[in-house]
Amino acid sequence: MTLHIVTGGLQTTVQDLGRAGHQSQGIPVGGAMDLLALRVGNLLVGNNHGDAALEATLIGPAITFDQDTLIALTGADLDASINGTPVPAWHPIFVPRGGTLRFGQPRLGCHVYVAAAGGIDVPLVFGSRSTYLRAHFGGYEGRALRSGDAVQVGVPSRLSERMAASLRESGAVPAVARWSLGGLLRPRYGDDPTVRLLAGAHIGALSGDARERFFSGTFRVSSSSDRMGYRLESVELALEAPVELLSEGVVFGTVQLPPAGAPIVLMADRQTTGGYPRIGEVIGVDLPLIAQLKPGDRLRFRLVSLDDAQRLYLAQEQELAQARFAIGLRSF
Amino acid sequence: MHFAPLGDRAVMITLGNAISEATHRRVRAVTARLTARPPAGIIDVVPAFASVAVHYDPFLAGRHEGASPFRDMVTALEEFLADIADDALPSPRLVDIPVCYGGELGPDLENVAAKHDMDAAEVVRIHITGNYLVYMIGFMPGFAYLGGLSDQIATPRRSTPRTVVPAGTVGIGGQQTGVYPLDSPGGWNLIGRTPIKIFDIGREEPTLLATGDRVRFRAISLEEFRERSARS
Numbered sequence: 001m002t003l004h005i006v007t008g009g010l011q012t013t014v015q016d017l018g019r020a021g022h023q024s025q026g027i028p029v030g031g032a033m034d035l036l037a038l039r040v041g042n043l044l045v046g047n048n049h050g051d052a053a054l055e056a057t058l059i060g061p062a063i064t065f066d067q068d069t070l071i072a073l074t075g076a077d078l079d080a081s082i083n084g085t086p087v088p089a090w091h092p093i094f095v096p097r098g099g100t101l102r103f104g105q106p107r108l109g110c111h112v113y114v115a116a117a118g119g120i121d122v123p124l125v126f127g128s129r130s131t132y133l134r135a136h137f138g139g140y141e142g143r144a145l146r147s148g149d150a151v152q153v154g155v156p157s158r159l160s161e162r163m164a165a166s167l168r169e170s171g172a173v174p175a176v177a178r179w180s181l182g183g184l185l186r187p188r189y190g191d192d193p194t195v196r197l198l199a200g201a202h203i204g205a206l207s208g209d210a211r212e213r214f215f216s217g218t219f220r221v222s223s224s225s226d227r228m229g230y231r232l233e234s235v236e237l238a239l240e241a242p243v244e245l246l247s248e249g250v251v252f253g254t255v256q257l258p259p260a261g262a263p264i265v266l267m268a269d270r271q272t273t274g275g276y277p278r279i280g281e282v283i284g285v286d287l288p289l290i291a292q293l294k295p296g297d298r299l300r301f302r303l304v305s306l307d308d309a310q311r312l313y314l315a316q317e318q319e320l321a322q323a324r325f326a327i328g329l330r331s332f
Numbered sequence: 333m334h335f336a337p338l339g340d341r342a343v344m345i346t347l348g349n350a351i352s353e354a355t356h357r358r359v360r361a362v363t364a365r366l367t368a369r370p371p372a373g374i375i376d377v378v379p380a381f382a383s384v385a386v387h388y389d390p391f392l393a394g395r396h397e398g399a400s401p402f403r404d405m406v407t408a409l410e411e412f413l414a415d416i417a418d419d420a421l422p423s424p425r426l427v428d429i430p431v432c433y434g435g436e437l438g439p440d441l442e443n444v445a446a447k448h449d450m451d452a453a454e455v456v457r458i459h460i461t462g463n464y465l466v467y468m469i470g471f472m473p474g475f476a477y478l479g480g481l482s483d484q485i486a487t488p489r490r491s492t493p494r495t496v497v498p499a500g501t502v503g504i505g506g507q508q509t510g511v512y513p514l515d516s517p518g519g520w521n522l523i524g525r526t527p528i529k530i531f532d533i534g535r536e537e538p539t540l541l542a543t544g545d546r547v548r549f550r551a552i553s554l555e556e557f558r559e560r561s562a563r564s
Contacts, residue, residue: 020375020376020387021375021376022376023376023377023378023385023387024363024367024376024377024378024379024469024542024543025469025473025474025538025539025542026469026470026471026472026473026474026475026513026539027473027539028473029376125533126538134472134514134516135472135473135514135531135533137533198337198339198340201336201338201344246349246350246351246380246381246382246383247380247381247468247470247471247477248344248380248381248382248383248385249338249342249344249378249380249383249384249385249387250338250385251338251339251341251342251385251387252339253339254338254339271470271471271472272378272469272470272471273378273380273468273470273471278338281338281339281340282339283339283340284339284340284341306337306340306400306402307400309340310340310390310400310401310402313340313341313390313391314390314391314401317390317391318391
């Protein structure tokens, strides 16, 4: 089963959960920007939640399927259609052989995930199929997809086959399943979210005014943002006094404050270590909200406790685990 | 040993507040133990100059219903690392890096020499005499932060970084020296280049250097550089 790339879009790459476990060698974790959308997309097509999918940004690709294929679109709403018929996000979709998926104007969010039953099949690099563009490895030849590429899809699971068969019987082309996953598994994306944050190790170094602005101000996502980090502008923060720091570990969601005063939120392709003051860390369950922001979108920060953040994370993981279990039991 | 949350899925273990070989040995000991037999839920261990970041999955790390995964993880780490001082560290690897200094491969060598009022050969002599320690890997795949640069040739970064520095280039940035593993932008003073691949995704061990390695530089001719570049 092959995906034929008609046009590559702005930046379409193969991504999975990333390559944790190699940061001591300086290898970035990478992986999907919106990990929850990737995982849910995989569950909707009967894959393992961590299988590789395509991540498309703002301007989606055009893709022709050379065989009947079960897919799901999750994350951003980029006005998807198959053979000209609009199709919804967050539902399993049966694409007939020869069908072409296209995207239009971005309506909500920044990154859409195209999960296909069987998962995208590219070689593992450091245990992951994620594309790391800066060092040109992983994914499809270490680069974004372009016109003429042929991307292999793995063998669908029996669960995927059952799902596809029940949709094929409906006779609709394309056929969209009625069921979906909701609740905590459907992030409430927006273009001006409030993102919850834990106090960072150096938040105490902010001047009184800056601390106030950090939590009252509205930040704008700069156009020089990418998979490595989102630069925030329109609110300048300052330290009481310069902080001399030794480089050390950072995480997805670390908010760094370089001397110029414009914070940077570290994203999927972040470096493994950083030497700027860390004024906060976005909580795990809100990372999808920030990942789906595009240049020009706005956000605010709200402080929460570590206990609350971990309770929310556990609730989300519990719901994912239950969804995996329930989908396995369904008769399609 | 101090434990603090680093977001909701990592613990920062701080082992010192300055760059020193004693702190470095503690970093290595903690890293070695956590890597060899990690407590449940740990997914990555990231050593740095004076700290070790431990990434964990709260879903797998929590011991009991209703408790804090963070506090459970810290308790597990405290128990696990209690007698860490007794650990014997493996003896460091010695890595020899051949470098062709100056010329097109090291366009800033003359500037560095002029800044210190010496000739280029003297800069090279001092650079190859140094015994360097890999304190940590970070910044980019396989990039080693080396300690041990002589003050005699320490040189501030360039005011305007270059947009592309070729992989293998050896530079001096302030008190540090190092080798760029990949083509990348860079603000260091470039004094030479090695034909060895510091990072090679096609190699079984893609990164040449690891935390704790000892490094020496060795001067080679342009001829040898070309010969070895062609082979690798």
